[in-house]
Amino acid sequence: MATTTDFQIESMTSCAHHLVNCDGYSYSAPMNVVIYDKPKKTEKRKRASEDAFRKMRNYQVYQEAVFIALLSTFFEIVVRAPVKKSIVSLQLLRVEVIRSLRDVINVNDFVISRCKEKYKLDIKDGLLEKTAKRRTDTNRVSELLHFLQDVLRELGFGFVSKVTDGKNGAQVVETVYGIFGNGIELDQKDIIEKGKKINDFLNKRLGGMANLVLEKENEQLRNFIWGNN
Template structure:
């Protein structure tokens, strides 16, 4: 009797084992690749997020620098306007000015106008401006404005009130001003920027004239102030008039 024998093909076993081995390796390889891709994507997302944050910070920094530059230009032009007003008023009055309380190396600074004199009549400019600013500060507080905001406005008001007062005195002497104004949003002070001045004596100053002559006058008065804490400007001061009519 012949016994049944199971014939096993060695080559078949090797082929199957090889197939299984290759399949296992491929699966593991795909898993590794997926893991690497996931890590890469995560790193890329983090990199992009960092780039976006840096971009936002850079944009904010540029905007802040632009705002600072715009404020500096506006403040400088206010100083030049004040210098021109003082020089024009000196044709009719004696003027007493003092240096600013705080010194700045970034922009030009407005002088404190103490008083304007004509014979025995004296107009105390500085006292008038302080009183006006206190009134506006109290009004802002009464309207519910934050104290910090009201104080900031008070500093701005002091400058604009002074310029408006000097300008009003010049209007009484026949000067005509062409101006542009800020919106004065949310109760803020409306700021007037003079673009040209016409005098009763034929004097005409453009915005360029105001800038150039105003800067020269401002530098002259500040240099004079370095010698004393107060500057008395006589009527028809020769230096100021020569700058104006040069």
């Protein structure tokens, strides 16, 4: 006696061998029917997370470029190309030194020192070494941007920004959406447009060189900010 399960299996097998449309014409179908699953939610979330990261990192690159151009009005600046290559997003340049007639600020040394301190605190608080190292990469970006922003504040610039609290002890991130003072007023659109052009300009100037010295009051950088470029 055939069970319900046997009937279901027989019906499914028959359907796989023989398909009939509503006009009564029959079509043979192969046994190896391939069914493509829809992308899993986890894959969608992963793509969404990657897209969000790319947008955030690119915007941070634009911020840095605008900060460098503003600082070049007052200082000579030495920048270096990024250590690693990335195909996911743009990358921040390494700001090595900010130099005036009276002061020399070793920016990269300061950023590295701050990141080492945070790494030690994370390990002390019980964070996994792998996670702590991953945070260091993120901290290096935020520490550099915070430092450049602090110097600009001392020079009379103001900012419209949003602070995002770090989760589980992660670094607090401040995102700048407006800059004003010293004869300029930039909104988010300006930061994106001018920042992209400045970053392209700096990377082209760097080429394959180890570092690039941007003289004080660099005319091209000044035109990107105050001109119509």
